[in-house]
Amino acid sequence: MSTAMLEEYAEREYEFGFVTDIDQEMIPPGLDESVVRLISAKKEEPEWLLEWRLKAFSHWLKMEEPQWANVKYDPIDYQKIIYYAAPKSDKDRPKSLEEVDPELLRTYEKLGIPLKEQEMLAGVAVDAVFDSVSVATTFKGKLAELGIVFCSFSEAVKNHPELVKKYLGSVVPYSDNFFATLNSAVFSDGSFVYIPKGVRCPMELSTYFRINAMNTGQFERTLIVADEGATVSYLEGCTAPMRDENQLHAAVVELVAMDDASIKYSTVQNWYPGDLETGKGGIFNFVTKRGKCEGKRSKISWTQVETGSAVTWKYPSCILKGDDSVGEFYSVALTKGWQQADTGTKMVHIGKNTTSTIISKGISAGQGQNTYRGQVKILKGAHGARNFSQCDSMLIGDRCGAHTFPYIDVNNPSARMEHEATTSKIGEDQIFYCNQRGIATEDAVSMIVNGFCREVFRELPMEFAVEAQKLLEVNLEGSVG
Amino acid sequence: MSILEIKNLRASVEEKEILKGISLTVKAGEVHAIMGPNGSGKSTLAQVLAGREEYKVTGGKVLYRGKDLLELGPEERAREGVFMAFQYPVEIPGVSNTYFLKAALNAIRKHRGEKEVDAVEFLKLVREKMKLVKMDETLLRRPVNEGFSGGEKKRNEIFHMAVLEPILGVLDETDSGLDIDALKIVAEGVNSLRDQNRAFVVITHYQRLLDYIIPDFVHVLVEGRIVRSGGKELALELEEKGYSWLEEEASALATA
Numbered sequence A: 001m002s003t004a005m006l007e008e009y010a011e012r013e014y015e016f017g018f019v020t021d022i023d024q025e026m027i028p029p030g031l032d033e034s035v036v037r038l039i040s041a042k043k044e045e046p047e048w049l050l051e052w053r054l055k056a057f058s059h060w061l062k063m064e065e066p067q068w069a070n071v072k073y074d075p076i077d078y079q080k081i082i083y084y085a086a087p088k089s090d091k092d093r094p095k096s097l098e099e100v101d102p103e104l105l106r107t108y109e110k111l112g113i114p115l116k117e118q119e120m121l122a123g124v125a126v127d128a129v130f131d132s133v134s135v136a137t138t139f140k141g142k143l144a145e146l147g148i149v150f151c152s153f154s155e156a157v158k159n160h161p162e163l164v165k166k167y168l169g170s171v172v173p174y175s176d177n178f179f180a181t182l183n184s185a186v187f188s189d190g191s192f193v194y195i196p197k198g199v200r201c202p203m204e205l206s207t208y209f210r211i212n213a214m215n216t217g218q219f220e221r222t223l224i225v226a227d228e229g230a231t232v233s234y235l236e237g238c239t240a241p242m243r244d245e246n247q248l249h250a251a252v253v254e255l256v257a258m259d260d261a262s263i264k265y266s267t268v269q270n271w272y273p274g275d276l277e278t279g280k281g282g283i284f285n286f287v288t289k290r291g292k293c294e295g296k297r298s299k300i301s302w303t304q305v306e307t308g309s310a311v312t313w314k315y316p317s318c319i320l321k322g323d324d325s326v327g328e329f330y331s332v333a334l335t336k337g338w339q340q341a342d343t344g345t346k347m348v349h350i351g352k353n354t355t356s357t358i359i360s361k362g363i364s365a366g367q368g369q370n371t372y373r374g375q376v377k378i379l380k381g382a383h384g385a386r387n388f389s390q391c392d393s394m395l396i397g398d399r400c401g402a403h404t405f406p407y408i409d410v411n412n413p414s415a416r417m418e419h420e421a422t423t424s425k426i427g428e429d430q431i432f433y434c435n436q437r438g439i440a441t442e443d444a445v446s447m448i449v450n451g452f453c454r455e456v457f458r459e460l461p462m463e464f465a466v467e468a469q470k471l472l473e474v475n476l477e478g479s480v481g
Numbered sequence B: 001m002s003i004l005e006i007k008n009l010r011a012s013v014e015e016k017e018i019l020k021g022i023s024l025t026v027k028a029g030e031v032h033a034i035m036g037p038n039g040s041g042k043s044t045l046a047q048v049l050a051g052r053e054e055y056k057v058t059g060g061k062v063l064y065r066g067k068d069l070l071e072l073g074p075e076e077r078a079r080e081g082v083f084m085a086f087q088y089p090v091e092i093p094g095v096s097n098t099y100f101l102k103a104a105l106n107a108i109r110k111h112r113g114e115k116e117v118d119a120v121e122f123l124k125l126v127r128e129k130m131k132l133v134k135m136d137e138t139l140l141r142r143p144v145n146e147g148f149s150g151g152e153k154k155r156n157e158i159f160h161m162a163v164l165e166p167i168l169g170v171l172d173e174t175d176s177g178l179d180i181d182a183l184k185i186v187a188e189g190v191n192s193l194r195d196q197n198r199a200f201v202v203i204t205h206y207q208r209l210l211d212y213i214i215p216d217f218v219h220v221l222v223e224g225r226i227v228r229s230g231g232k233e234l235a236l237e238l239e240e241k242g243y244s245w246l247e248e249e250a251s252a253l254a255t256a
């Protein structure tokens, strides 16, 4: 198996993007204070939230776009972006799956997505998916019985203003960084979750609610709060390929875990990566995700599988404030074509005996560039803090790259740190070994890659893990043989 | 019927000619041993038969059951019943041995137009074959060859062979690094498959393997040529005299 052939396998075109004509209610492109006011007014927000948006906006005006990440892209013209668009009306949506791009449907099939969900994902008009919506409603009822709040961000602002006011910006302040600040000023919508004291959320949130994540636009805002002793597992995104007219995505996710609470946040993302030859048209994904282990013995665990986007800039982080709290980060990032990913995590140890684990698997193919950037910071008071980091990179072909930047900052001598890093080329000898046993090259590549990612996949909820595995397979599928 | 007919095969790697005209016929039911000094081209021959791309065939022909073998890709050869036990088995981290083997078996079955085995049938088959090579069950769940001892890797190769039941088995130094008990087990694995429809090419440095797998023919490979062929007594002669007398003959041949 030659390198050239391997690359060919990796460089499969992304055939599944779809564009529908847009005819939406929207504010003309550009950003100034009046746009921020207009967004807030359209959403009928309370005064305090408008104030918060405005503070963020005036702060943003003084900020500069960060340049430190190992990614290159054409400058973004922030005055050319549309900052508010109402969701599509039903008449513009496909009436049934028959009107949907057959290529897209084939991908859904390959990924094993049930018919009803396919309809939702493809944006079929609501009454056609009435069944799924009513399923969702039933589940919402169950959750409500337990006192769990799970709704869109806008709904939360209307129905639970005290909770939103208390926690919004408590983990990612409006002034945090260029993209988070922009999000704070103009965020469109997103999800809100509150799990009350001692409640164990009985289901993975979002499996039945993927539709919630749709049409929330490019500036998504998610806030999850687990009160004392509460437990929740949240799934974001989906394996189905997503195309968006909006190139820039700047989401913010905030997690708060009180004493003995635990939040597991899993993401599988498959944004349109752009034209494989030129990189044109791909999504820029600049996300700020941070969790705060506020309480003692609390735990926050991030698991992500990133296969899409032209440019990814993303560092799900944990602030380990409570004593004995635990932070985890498990990540698989695949870059191919011209994709670039600069991703990693930040673990800030504040409390005593805090523990963090970082497992990062980067896969680069084609001309893909994959960077792991991680910081482990042990503050003075963090006696007995421990970190284990493992960053593995796999290269497919020889035009791609893997880069690792681990930063370690230890201010307490009792801390114990362990760091392991490996880079391997997907072995021609491994592929030949598979071939010699009758296994086709394409299957061999996905088998080897899935094996490489196993430690991360096993952290995903079962159903998601199977999808993620298929997703990698589909993404690595070649046009040969 | 001939399972394998190699005619004047020449092959090179990185512009260097390694195989310099090899001819060999292997009939159904036969076991051929290939011996020869380090670097003489034994593994190269095995790899060429298995279809490794880096080894460029520059001349000659190879017929497998009457068909041109060299035309087929490595996975097609495997599906047609060619199996090579690697001298250095490869590790595949994170992929369990059973998962791997099931994928392999099903690829082969599919090619033959048979239906894929399900988990239950597969487990039954695997249990039975494991007994044959006395392999520890934990090695099934572990990733393919990862962290296996040298001997465990070799035994795993035979285990794969036992499950896949090839028509032509090419064993590249499967005996190296094995203790005497393991050696017997490996030999048993081969002997249990030995029948009128299959054939084996066994590459080895040691005559002692041939006490357990009794070959029909022994060939000596020196500098890319078969310089002598004989019965199993040739192996004993080599053990006694070494290769130097044949190497001299070979260099005489090369300069002639």
Ligand SMILES: Nc1ncnc2c1ncn2[C@@H]1O[C@H](COP(=O)(O)OP(=O)(O)OP(=O)(O)O)[C@@H](O)[C@H]1O
Pocket: B013, B014, B018, B036, B037, B038, B039, B040, B041, B042, B043, B044, B045, B054, B087
């Ligand atoms: N991939 C390769 N690149 C360069 N040279 C190679 C390669 N593979 C084999 N060779 C060379 O070809 C020659 C024959 O090697 P081969 O592995 O076939 O020998 P062998 O008879 O199997 O030896 P041993 O008994 O040590 O296993 C050696 O000189 C070796 O260095």
Ligand SMILES: [Mg+2]
Pocket: B042, B043, B044, B087, B172, B173
């Ligand atoms: Mg050899």
